[in-house]
Amino acid sequence: MRPVYLDNNATTQPAPEVVEAMQPFFTELWGNPSSMHKFGGQVRRHVETARAQVAALIGAEPSEIVFTGCGTESDNLAIRGAVEAANNPVNVITSRVEHPAVLEPCRMLKERGIPVIELEVDGQGRINLDDLRLALSRGRAVVSLMWANNETGVLFPIAEAAELVKAAGGILHTDAIQAVGKLPINVSKVPVDLLSLSGHKLHAPKGIGALYIRRGTRVRPLLLGGHQESGKRGGTENVPYIVGLGRACELAAKTLADETTRVAQLRDRLQAGLLATCASARVNGDQEHRLPNTLNISFEYIEGESILYHLSDCGIAASSGSACTSGSLEPSHVIRAMGVPFIAAHGSIRFSLSRYNTASDIDYVLENLPPIIKKLRAISPFAVP
Amino acid sequence: MWEYTDKVLDHFRNPRNVGTIPNPDGVGEVGSMACGDALKLTFKLDKQGRIADVKFQTFGCASAIASSSALTEMIKGLTLEQAGKVTNQDIANYLGGLPEQKMHCSVMGREALEVAIANYHTGKTSKKILEGKVVCHCFGVTEDEIVRVVRENRLTTVQQVTNYCKAGGGCGKCQPEIEVIIARIRAEQPSAPPAPKPAPHLTTLQKIRLIEETVEKEIRPALKKDDGDIELIDVVDNRVIVALRGMCANCQVAQFTLKDVVEAKLREFVAPDLVVEEVPS
Numbered sequence: 231m232r233p234v235y236l237d238n239n240a241t242t243q244p245a246p247e248v249v250e251a252m253q254p255f256f257t258e259l260w261g262n263p264s265s266m267h268k269f270g271g272q273v274r275r276h277v278e279t280a281r282a283q284v285a286a287l288i289g290a291e292p293s294e295i296v297f298t299g300c301g302t303e304s305d306n307l308a309i310r311g312a313v314e315a316a317n318n319p320v321n322v323i324t325s326r327v328e329h330p331a332v333l334e335p336c337r338m339l340k341e342r343g344i345p346v347i348e349l350e351v352d353g354q355g356r357i358n359l360d361d362l363r364l365a366l367s368r369g370r371a372v373v374s375l376m377w378a379n380n381e382t383g384v385l386f387p388i389a390e391a392a393e394l395v396k397a398a399g400g401i402l403h404t405d406a407i408q409a410v411g412k413l414p415i416n417v418s419k420v421p422v423d424l425l426s427l428s429g430h431k432l433h434a435p436k437g438i439g440a441l442y443i444r445r446g447t448r449v450r451p452l453l454l455g456g457h458q459e460s461g462k463r464g465g466t467e468n469v470p471y472i473v474g475l476g477r478a479c480e481l482a483a484k485t486l487a488d489e490t491t492r493v494a495q496l497r498d499r500l501q502a503g504l505l506a507t508c509a510s511a512r513v514n515g516d517q518e519h520r521l522p523n524t525l526n527i528s529f530e531y532i533e534g535e536s537i538l539y540h541l542s543d544c545g546i547a548a549s550s551g552s553a554c555t556s557g558s559l560e561p562s563h564v565i566r567a568m569g570v571p572f573i574a575a576h577g578s579i580r581f582s583l584s585r586y587n588t589a590s591d592i593d594y595v596l597e598n599l600p601p602i603i604k605k606l607r608a609i610s611p612f613a614v615p
Numbered sequence: 616m617w618e619y620t621d622k623v624l625d626h627f628r629n630p631r632n633v634g635t636i637p638n639p640d641g642v643g644e645v646g647s648m649a650c651g652d653a654l655k656l657t658f659k660l661d662k663q664g665r666i667a668d669v670k671f672q673t674f675g676c677a678s679a680i681a682s683s684s685a686l687t688e689m690i691k692g693l694t695l696e697q698a699g700k701v702t703n704q705d706i707a708n709y710l711g712g713l714p715e716q717k718m719h720c721s722v723m724g725r726e727a728l729e730v731a732i733a734n735y736h737t738g739k740t741s742k743k744i745l746e747g748k749v750v751c752h753c754f755g756v757t758e759d760e761i762v763r764v765v766r767e768n769r770l771t772t773v774q775q776v777t778n779y780c781k782a783g784g785g786c787g788k789c790q791p792e793i794e795v796i797i798a799r800i801r802a803e804q805p806s807a808p809p810a811p812k813p814a815p816h817l818t819t820l821q822k823i824r825l826i827e828e829t830v831e832k833e834i835r836p837a838l839k840k841d842d843g844d845i846e847l848i849d850v851v852d853n854r855v856i857v858a859l860r861g862m863c864a865n866c867q868v869a870q871f872t873l874k875d876v877v878e879a880k881l882r883e884f885v886a887p888d889l890v891v892e893e894v895p896s
Contacts, residue, residue, distance in 0.1 A: 535676035572649040611655035611672035
């Protein structure tokens with residue numbers, strides 16, 4: 231049995247180069263970057279190099295990058311921080327398919343009396359820009375729309391949304407946690423004000439994230455108690471992980487072409503192969519505007535957790551939007567918001583690739599998955615027409 | 616991943632008795648596509664009235680498939696009377712236990728068996744008939760079903776009820792109703808409260824001292840947990856006048872606190888006719 235890891239939207243393997251770059255900061259270079267002596271000073275330089283590396287990947291200025299503890303913190307800091315920093319009352323606009331790290335802060339603000347509008351998506355997981363226009367017409371808003379959906383890989387039209395929000399005098403945050411490192415992103419061309427990214431989705435370790443804050447955008451900090459990160463995020467810097475994130479961003483800039491070509495081709499081959507060999511299978515989400523690494527596919531009449539356990543027995547790692555896997559009783563909110571019928575919602579499987587995947591990984595899945603689907607359908611009381 | 620036992624994984628990987636029996640003596644179908652799991656059970660009896668053969672088809676997760684498979688193994692060779700006594704806990708035990716959140720898989724097995732046995736006796740529809748009032752509309756769970764899982768598994772919380780029969784796990788609107796059902800069943804269980812002691816006659820001084828003591832020992836510590844506090848202002852006949860302080864002072868549920876905590880405790884420890892009032896602010 232060979233391990234085939236196709237769950238990279240959940241987390242990625244830390245790149246060996248990243249781990250190597252981090253090592254000295256656990257042993258020799260352990261100083262506090264704020265200290266006025268050599269121990270600190272030599273470490274400070276590496277933190278600033280990392281900041282420049284992160285900034286370079288997304289076309290930002292280093293001073294516009296704030297390091298955080300994770301993507302969830304970046305999302306919280308962006309949304310809560312922007313709303314709290316606003317002088318006048320603001321609305322919040324988001325979508326129904328955002329990650330909980332966005333939806334939950336928005337719902338908390340709603341409980342505090344701030345009007346929150348959740349934009350609907352269509353059957354392909356797309357928002358309608360006219361809905362956004364209408365929502366923006368109700369007053370100044372902090373808008374949070376994801377660049378790419380973690381479950382389906384569907385891309386929102388962030389460039390168009392950014393122009394609309396800018397014209398309306400609002401603030402646009404984008405949760406780009408799934409997009410950074412997989413797609414070219416340039417904030418000097420796309421006028422977003424705030425952008426979240428997370429280390430462990432791009433081959434850095436867990437426990438490090440960053441928020442891009444466009445110069446002039448006001449954000450009230452969540453963590454008070456230190457001057458670090460220009461006062462926007464108190465707490466002594468997590469130096470080894472910051473260095474790791476910097477190195478990961480540097481690597482991602484070099485491998486971006488591979489993600490958008492070779493990885494996309496592997497994903498397309500997986501999709502075509504599964505559709506050709508498995509009856510009653512359907513791809514979830516807009517295939518035209520989609521991350522290059524993600525395939526969300528439903529196998530009707532069977533349930534996702536069963537598929538995952540059989541795949542795991544073959545060494546294949548994927549994930550599912552089925553109710554049973556989440557510990558809740560209902561299928562994923564993303565799949566439901568798209569109106570995917572129950573017949574398919576419970577059998578949705580997400581394959582998410584990375585640059586470490588090979589053609590033989592895909593062959594292995596194409597060889598092993600169809601018999602699993604067949605076996606489970608033989609057990610199912612619902613007959614495939 | 617879930618903490619499945621080896622036996623669960625074995626029955627999931629190698630399910631026993633898969634399929635449908637042609638011209639069965641009993642058919643039981645429960646669950647639905649919308650709910651995320653469904654089970655069809657068919658059986659055939661031998662001349663002695665024992666289950667000679669039983670087969671299942673399941674749409675669901677690993678533990679749903681394992682529970683169905685286990686059930687078929689458990690009831691083979693049993694009379695319908697014997698099989699009818701199998702509980703969801705028996706199915707879970709047979710598998711060496713199920714994760715708490717997956718107990719509803721064992722309940723689905725037991726329900727399918729019941730429907731199949733009823734189908735044998737009545738010959739009527741093999742579809743499960745919903746009896747009684749539907750409490751959870753998301754998953755179509757009736758009051759009778761909830762009452763049953765609560766009784767049989769001695770459940771005490773809404774979360775447990777959700778784990779065992781899904782009720783309350785969708786939109787959550789029915790959770791207060793489930794709480795009422797749990798409270799009702801717990802009330803009818805044998806741990807009857809001891810007969811109330813006849814209230815001793817207290818002098819006014821004794822009564823005030825006892826009220827002070829109860830506030831000090833029983834009430835204040837509970838309020839302090841939420842950064843609240845209470846001050847005893849006066850006692851006039853059976854009226855106890857207090858002021859809520861700290862976080863309690865501007866708490867939206869202060870009225871609730873006053874009646875259900877302060878008054879309840881004073882009535883329990885001092886006299887059953889006490890009425891608590893808040894000093895006008």
